[in-house]
Amino acid sequence: MDFSLSNEQKLIREQIIAFAEKELNSKAAERDKDQLFPRELWLKAGEQKLTGLTVPSLFGGGNMDPFSAIIALEALGYSCTDGGLNFAICAHFLAGVSPLLHFGNNAQKEKYLSSVSTGKSIMVNCMTENTSGSDAFHLKTSAKRYKDGFIIDGSKTFASNGPVADTILIYTLTDENKGFLGGITAFILDMKTEGISIGNSLEKMGLRSCNMCELFFDNVFVSESDILGQIGGGTTVFNYSMEWERTGMAACQIGSMQRLLEQSIKYAQTRIISNESIGKKQAVSHRIANMKMQLEAGRLLTYKAANGLNTGRENTLNASIAKLFVSEAYTAAAMEAVTIHGGNGYTSSYPIERALRDAIGSTIYSGTSDIQRNIISSWLGL
Ligand SMILES: Cc1cc2nc3c(=O)[nH]c(=O)nc-3n(C[C@H](O)[C@H](O)[C@H](O)COP(=O)(O)OP(=O)(O)OC[C@H]3O[C@@H](n4cnc5c(N)ncnc54)[C@H](O)[C@@H]3O)c2cc1C
Structure with missing residues (x-):
């Protein structure tokens, strides 16, 4: 493959770097x-098409092909040191805008696509519940038939x-008997819809500049026209969005790994002991050699997954492999960077400890490392 x-x-x-x-x-x-959360910077990122790359x-939007969008996210991860803002942009675009673009009907695109792709509206993707988590499709939040629509609770x-x-993509249980095999339905709706409330922020x-919270849905009426994709097709929508999220987040992370590598080289060249x-000192230079090796391997895996985006189910395996490898390599690289920077790396005078705190989440969101290993082994027939 030529990348x-x-x-x-x-x-x-x-x-994007400039x-x-x-x-x-x-x-x-x-x-x-x-x-x-820096809304004014978010809007500037929107002007640069970062919120609607494809x-x-x-x-x-940016009218990019999937591979170019992945290159854009890598550039963002490299050049923007606000990991929370990068994550907010990625979550919005990869798990919100991308499935809307792929599964949305004309009316939904007319209603939402311009505002979300330019960043004027912000998207939230709501899958996880207190009692589901890694067992993502084990949902309790339901959408029950009512008159000509549904009630979400x-x-x-x-x-x-x-x-x-401003805009929510929510996954609900519409048929308990079918579960994830046809019983999950995705809806797209306005945050101002009656019955939706915002819980406390989660620190x-x-x-940290990407804000997070619980959301409550109490007797929320939605119509058939709010279904994203098909009724019972929520699993397909979610899996599609995860292929994008795992690949795109990995791209942003390899960008950040490149920055950590360059910062570590510079520090190792200028810190005299x-x-x-x-x-x-070999202990330090070998750490940096390992960071470089992991970065190059992670980039190839990410580009391979990016190359297969929107080409079908086969690529879910590539996306999981890239996600697993890059998130663990990114966390390890941030830890190595702290070690190379010594006491300075541990202080908040340097941006390295923040990078480590940002990196750790990558092995949890979009499915933990354990879940990626489960997905990979199931593809291998285990
Ligand atoms: C920074 C961040 C941002 C997030 N953003 C969003 C968002 O925007 N929208 C959203 O819907 N969700 C979001 N999430 C939620 C995320 O997807 C879940 O945290 C993740 O899927 C894990 O679920 P859990 O936290 O309930 O952990 P649990 O499922 O309780 O897992 C706890 C531990 O048990 C292990 N475990 C559980 N089941 C298995 C299994 N079957 N096999 C092996 N090990 C297992 C896990 O790997 C983990 O180590 C976010 C999470 C983080 C950290």
């Missing part, structure tokens, strides 16, 4: 400390972007 970038993809990369370094990084540490220009948790969202160790740079 060399076209001139257009190189330009996308350069433009934009993020100039516009997105100031006060990232303060936002992390105070858990502040959406056709007609709807104000239940609650969702760990909703990234939930406190600031996190990392990705016993009259020589620490980079001359």
